Amino acid sequence: xxSLTLPLLVILGLxxxxxxxxxxxxxxxxxxxxxxxxxLPKQHALNTVLATAIPPVAAILLFSVYNRLTEGTGSWLxxxxxxxxxxxxxxxxxxxxxVQTRARTFAERWILGLLIFASTIAILTTVGIxxxxxxxxxxxFEQYDWKHFFFSTSWSPNFRGDSDLGIIPLLWGTLYIxxxxxxxxxxxxxxxxIYLSEYAGSRMRSVAKPAIExxxxxxxxxxxxxxxxxxxxxxxxxxxxxxxxxxSASSVMTAGLVMGIMLIPFVSSLSDDIINxxxxxMRDGSFGLGATKSETIRQVVIPAALPGIVGxxxxxxxxxxxxxxxxxxxxxxxxxxxxxxxEAMTTVTVKIVSQLTGDTDFASPETLVAFALGLTLFVITxxxxxxxxxxxxxxxxxxx
Amino acid sequence: xxxxIQMDRTISTQQDIKIEAKGVQVxxxxxxxxxxxxxxxxxxxxxxxxxxxxxGKSTFLRCLNRMxxxxxxxxxxxxxxxxxxxxxxxxxxxxxxxxxxxxVFQKPNPxxxxxxxxxxxxxxIHGLARNKADLDEIVxxxxxxxxxxxxxxxxxxxxxxxxxxxxxxxxxIARAIATAPEVLLMDEPCSALDPIATAQVEExxxxxxxxxxxxxxxxSMQQAARVSQKTAFFHLGNxxxxxxxxxxxxxxxxxxxxxxxxxxxx
Ligand SMILES: Nc1ncnc2c1ncn2[C@@H]1O[C@H](COP(=O)(O)OP(=O)(O)OP(=O)(O)O)[C@@H](O)[C@H]1O
Ligand SMILES: [Mg+2]
Numbered sequence: 001x002x003s004l005t006l007p008l009l010v011i012l013g014l015x016x017x018x019x020x021x022x023x024x025x026x027x028x029x030x031x032x033x034x035x036x037x038x039x040l041p042k043q044h045a046l047n048t049v050l051a052t053a054i055p056p057v058a059a060i061l062l063f064s065v066y067n068r069l070t071e072g073t074g075s076w077l078x079x080x081x082x083x084x085x086x087x088x089x090x091x092x093x094x095x096x097x098x099v100q101t102r103a104r105t106f107a108e109r110w111i112l113g114l115l116i117f118a119s120t121i122a123i124l125t126t127v128g129i130x131x132x133x134x135x136x137x138x139x140x141f142e143q144y145d146w147k148h149f150f151f152s153t154s155w156s157p158n159f160r161g162d163s164d165l166g167i168i169p170l171l172w173g174t175l176y177i178x179x180x181x182x183x184x185x186x187x188x189x190x191x192x193x194i195y196l197s198e199y200a201g202s203r204m205r206s207v208a209k210p211a212i213e214x215x216x217x218x219x220x221x222x223x224x225x226x227x228x229x230x231x232x233x234x235x236x237x238x239x240x241x242x243x244x245x246x247x248s249a250s251s252v253m254t255a256g257l258v259m260g261i262m263l264i265p266f267v268s269s270l271s272d273d274i275i276n277x278x279x280x281x282m283r284d285g286s287f288g289l290g291a292t293k294s295e296t297i298r299q300v301v302i303p304a305a306l307p308g309i310v311g312x313x314x315x316x317x318x319x320x321x322x323x324x325x326x327x328x329x330x331x332x333x334x335x336x337x338x339x340x341x342x343e344a345m346t347t348v349t350v351k352i353v354s355q356l357t358g359d360t361d362f363a364s365p366e367t368l369v370a371f372a373l374g375l376t377l378f379v380i381t382x383x384x385x386x387x388x389x390x391x392x393x394x395x396x397x398x399x400x
Numbered sequence: 401x402x403x404x405i406q407m408d409r410t411i412s413t414q415q416d417i418k419i420e421a422k423g424v425q426v427x428x429x430x431x432x433x434x435x436x437x438x439x440x441x442x443x444x445x446x447x448x449x450x451x452x453x454x455x456g457k458s459t460f461l462r463c464l465n466r467m468x469x470x471x472x473x474x475x476x477x478x479x480x481x482x483x484x485x486x487x488x489x490x491x492x493x494x495x496x497x498x499x500x501x502x503x504v505f506q507k508p509n510p511x512x513x514x515x516x517x518x519x520x521x522x523x524x525i526h527g528l529a530r531n532k533a534d535l536d537e538i539v540x541x542x543x544x545x546x547x548x549x550x551x552x553x554x555x556x557x558x559x560x561x562x563x564x565x566x567x568x569x570x571x572x573i574a575r576a577i578a579t580a581p582e583v584l585l586m587d588e589p590c591s592a593l594d595p596i597a598t599a600q601v602e603e604x605x606x607x608x609x610x611x612x613x614x615x616x617x618x619x620s621m622q623q624a625a626r627v628s629q630k631t632a633f634f635h636l637g638n639x640x641x642x643x644x645x646x647x648x649x650x651x652x653x654x655x656x657x658x659x660x661x662x663x664x665x666x
Contacts, residue, residue, distance in 0.1 A: 279509070280470075281505065281507060281509035282509055282511060282512075283470070284467060284470060284505060284509065285505065285509040285510070285511065285572070285575075286511070286521070287467065287470060287495075287498060288465065288467060288498055288502065288503040288505065288576070289498065289499070289502065289521060289522040289525070289575065289576065289579050290495055290496065290497075290498040290499030290500075290502075290522065290525070290526060290579060291495070291521075291522075291525050292495050295525050299521070299525070300511050303511075303512065303513065304511070304512045
């Protein structure tokens, strides 16, 4: 890192001096008459700053990634290249200052480049995540039969080898818990949203909306504790035991219910925004034809908002699928394939954690399976998110 | 004998009045938008409201079917009688009132539904059609009256929001007449229409007059003169003059009316 100090100082110095030099020079070529210039002096200055700073900084970033990959260290050649880039940009942009130079266009191109760079990083990170998972997943499938992974109905890892690593019981647990969570969260959240946006007065709204949104700020581990010490025993004592459905406090129902509570603000807050975005003129049209408030809501407002509401529900679903803490504490960690909602079960995410914690040997299928599980989950939630985004976007185009 | 004749007259004029507004005041918060307006809207007549922008035409129109109820800050005082009954009486259900007093808004506001469903909306909620064939007939008749049928008959399932502004406005007109109201309030129904569609809508208004009364807000003097029998001129929230259309346009009593129709104010 020592080697970076000098080039950074050079870049900084050139940038600052370039700013003032460019301003002066622009005025100079115009003979003091600013109106002769095609671009303003400050635009020339901005162009010089960007041209001096961006190429060497980009080079530094590229070199450091390259160094990481090859495990090499900084060399004097690298320092020289960076300084040369800075000086070239500095000199070229200063020499280029003429009356006719369109510095504004150039500066905007540099800025466009910066923006593209930022979005590329976001995309590359996602791609990087997928690739790192893919790599380990390949390793896994080299040691373990993929048919067994996807179609076996039993999950019993055994660290001495000879494990059963079927994803089906885990996927079943994930889907079962998520479905229960959504079955709680969607009606409650949606009705709350309809009340807040259509019926509540502004005072009620200003209190109730933040109150509901507080639910979204509670850490999931706290929800998990709530499931463990309150909801689980309650469901066992009042529902499961009397009905003869089991003696377990950890159950799909416990986790699903608590996860549902966690999702309510997601659904209600997003739906509320979407319902509010339905233009008032639409409601007036319906009232003007003699429709009642509930007819208007059911037949005009909700249909108009429906694509957006579906998007909100799908986003909530991908949250539910990725949730871990509530499941560990609410539903337990035993993989099981059962229909009984009062039985302990577990999900994909919980098993990913348990396969990777403790004594791990990163070459055994028992560990590597975590990556295959993660990738499967990633594909599922990605699919859901893309679908949700697609629907939300379609909805945005509907008015005007 | 003399008395008898007198009584006969008053009865007959009373029957003719569909809506009677007395001392109507409207406030938006502190803004006094309508100041002590008295208007009688006759049955089977077209009444035009004219006046410069912001003078309160839309506001007054919305009082007549209580659409102002949906605006929180709006307060209405005075009496408005429909067929002799106070529409602001607590006993009156604004929902039923609006089924009788239909409205076409200043800005087209089709529902994000198909063209067919837009028109069928009112008949469906009021149970006006006994079966699908009935409903189809109402939809077709309304679209024909609104001069839209030929343009949309092949795409009744296309979304109403995907049409041009003028088509949307005619769709809203079709939607309003499909509910078979007794009074139709139209707020600048032709502002987005080309001359041909405008002529068709004016023809429709004339036809509607056979069976019910129409109130139309318009910025076009020619249109007011062409379609209406009565004209009310509003200025800064006051009703300046209300009389037979012929009289307003040929022999206005108030100097403000004269200036407005000859294009000097507004
Ligand atoms: N929803 C509202 N909230 C507050 N003030 C309003 C509202 N609607 C109208 N006003 C006010 O009431 C007055 C009359 O407005 P109105 O819409 O009735 O005018 P208008 O005669 O229909 O004008 P235009 O010809 O431009 O449509 C205006 O001063 C306006 O600012
Ligand atoms: Mg208006």
